[in-house]
Amino acid sequence: MKPSFTAFAVTILSVFMSATVAVASVGDRVALVIGNENYEAAAALKNPINDATAIAGKLETLGFDVVKGTDLGYDALRDTVREFTRRARKADVTIFYYAGHGIAVDGENYIVPVDAKLSDPVDWEFEVYNVAEILRLIDRSPGPSLVFLDACRDNPLASVLANAQGMSSRSLNNRGISRIPTETMGASGSVIAYATEPGQVAADGSGDNSPFALALLEHIGTENTDFASVTSLITRDVIEMTDGVQRPRFDVSLTGPLILNERVAPEPLPANGTETASLNPQATQPAQPATSDTLQVEKFMFETAMASNDPADFEAFLSAFPNSMFAPMAQNAISRIQGEAADVAAVEEQMAALNTNPSQQPVTVTRVVNAPFSLSVTPQALALLSNEATETALGMNRTQLRQMQLRLNLAGYNVGTPDGLVGPKTRNGVRAWQSANGFLATGYLNNVQHQYLTASTHSTYTAHLAANPNALTPVARKKISSSNSKKSTTKRKSSGNNDFVKGVITGVGAAIILGR
C-alpha cells in the first residue's frame, strides 16, 4: 500500500521549514583541499586560504572526510597528500581541490608549494609537485574522482622560471595550466575541472573568494542533481560574474550519475488527519503569496506526483495547491492517465476477444496511438552539429526568438525577459539547457535541438500562455534594459582595485605556467 500522499507531502513541508536536510547515505567520501597563499618568493595571493576553508566546510556538510592544508611547503604538501591517500583507499567518491599557484611545463601540470623559488632551471623540478602524481594516487580509490584546479591565476614565479637560463627549450607558458587528458584517469570515472579554459588566466576575485570558488560553493551541494548538470550551473555563474572573461572547463568522463547531495524522501508519517490539517500552511494561510520556499515545495510535490504518475497524487496536489502554476499540468496529467487506463482496458478487451475466438483469421493487430506526445533524445540527435550557422538557418524571427527564450525560462534556464534579443544570458541559457540534455553545449541550437526544446516544453508552454496571454507581447524598451542588469556578484569586478588578472606576463615564449 502506498503511503498517503498528503501525509508524505506534509513531511516534506516540515523538512523544508525546519531546514533540516536529510542526506542520503553517502558512503565513504574523502577530499583533499589545499590553499596556497603566502609565497616566499612571490607576492601573496588574496583568496586561496579563504577558498580552501570555504570549500572544505562545504564538503564536510556533504559528508566528506576532508584533509585540508594551507600554505604548504614542499614537505608539508607531500605529507598532506600521503595522509589523504591513506584515508581515501576505499573511498566511494574522492575530491581534490587546489587553490594557489600552478605551473605547466611540457604539458605537465605542477602545484607550486609556498617555499618554491623556481629560480633554477634544474632545481625547480624538485620544488614543485606534479598534479599527475596526485591523480594517480586518487585513482587508487575505487570510486569516481572530482578534481578542481583553481590554479590558473597569473603567476609571477612563472616569469622567473621562464627567464632562467636553460629554460628556453622547454614548453613553458605563463598563461595557466595545460589540459590533462582524462584517459589518464582510471575506469571509475572522473571530472577534471579548470577554473578557466586551459591556457587562460583565472581571476583571484576582488571579494573573499575567487569567482570559481564562489560558483563551486553555490552549486556543488545542489540537491538530487547529477554532477554533470552541476557543472553547467557553475559555468554559467562564473561567466556571469566575470562578464564572460573567464569560462571554466570541465572534462567529464563519469561512467554513471554522480549525485553529491542526494536528499532522500523521509519516512512517511503515519496518516493523521488532524495533524495534517494543522501543518498544512495552505489551510491556515490560504491567501499567503507564494514565497520561493513554498514554490519549491509545490515543485517538489508536483515532481513527486509526476514520478508516481498516480492520479490520486495529482488530485492531492490540486487540493493542496489549487492556484499553483502547476495546476493546469496536474489537471492534464489526470486526464492523460485516465485516458491511458482506458486505452489499456481497450487493448485488454481486444486481447480477451482474440483469446475467446482462436479460430478468427487472419488476426489484424491495429496499433492505436493515443498516448500523449513526448520526444526522447537519441544518439542520432546528439550527434548533429550545432553552431551559429545551424541556428541562423532556423531563420527565427523576433517572435520565434521570444518563444525560444520563454521555453528556456520554462525549462528552468532563466534567460531573462523574453525580448527576442539574443545576448550572453540567452546563450548561457541555451548552453546550460544543451548540457543538461546531453547535447554539446555550444550555445547555438540546430533544428533537431529546437524540435526537442519545443516538444519537451510543450505542456508547460501551453499552460503558461493560457495563464499569461501577454507573455510574448513585445516589452517596452526600458524593461528590456532592466532585464539586462547583472547579478550583484558581477559588480564585485568593478568595485575596489582590480584584482582580476586579464593581462598576463607577455613576451615569454617558452613555458606553460598555471598560475596564480
Next chain:
Amino acid sequence: MIDSVKSALCASAIALVLSTGAGTAQQLQPEELVAALAPGSAGPMVTTLKSQNALVVDRSAQIPTMFDFPSANVTVGFDENSHLLTAEGMTALRSVAIALQDERLDGQVFQVAGHVVMQNDPNSATRLSSMRATSVVEHLTAYYDIPAERLVSVGYGALAPVDPAVITSPLNTRIEFINLLAQ
C-alpha cells in the same frame, strides 16, 4: 481514371489529417498510413509501368501528379511561415514514424514532398516547402532512427495542390509521403 484513383487516395489521407487537429481528438493512426503507403495501394498507371519494368522517375525531383504512387498527405504543423516544427506537427510525425517502421513498409524508399501555397510568391513557396520537407526528414532520422537513405526530401511549392479549386485551403499546405516503389 488515374486521376480519380489518385484523388481518392488523397481524400482518404485528408480525412485522416482532419482528425488529428484537436489535442484530445483521435490522433493520426499509423495503420491508416500503412494502408495508404503499402505497395498494393499503387494506382493502375504505376502498376502497369512497374510490371513492364518501365517505371523510371527521378526520386529527388518533383514527380508529376499523373504517377499514381501510393501516397499519403499529412498536415504537419509548422510555426507560421517557417520550417520550425510545432509539437502538433511532431505528434503527427510520430504516427508517420511508426508507419515507416511497420514491416509492411520495411526498407521502402519514400519521397517526402513539401507542399506550400503562397499565392504571390511562388519562389518563396518552393524554398519553404523544400526546407519543411528537409525538417521532416531530419526529425524522422534523428528521433526515430529511420535510415536517411529511405527518405528523399523535395520541395514542390504550390505545384500540386490537393484542392485546386480553393487554392488558399489549408489542406494545400502539407507534407506528402510517396512510396517510390524502390525507384
